[in-house]
Amino acid sequence: MATPNYGYEKRQRELAKKKKKEEKLKAKAAGRRHDDSDAPQEDDAGSPDVPGEAPAAGEGTGSAD
Numbered sequence: 001m002a003t004p005n006y007g008y009e010k011r012q013r014e015l016a017k018k019k020k021k022e023e024k025l026k027a028k029a030a031g032r033r034h035d036d037s038d039a040p041q042e043d044d045a046g047s048p049d050v051p052g053e054a055p056a057a058g059e060g061t062g063s064a065d
Helices: 006-045 053-058
Strands: none
Touching: none
């Protein structure tokens, strides 16, 4: 009977871990790009220059009697 090749099995596990880690980093980087592209839009929407935003800013600040 042949003996198990533990070195090969270990290398396969290491490669699988490396691949999974790279995929996570790639997904994380893609998520960051998505968040960065949305950030300037949020700043523009909250600017006082937009006429429709001024009344909405005052909502929720008063008491709810």
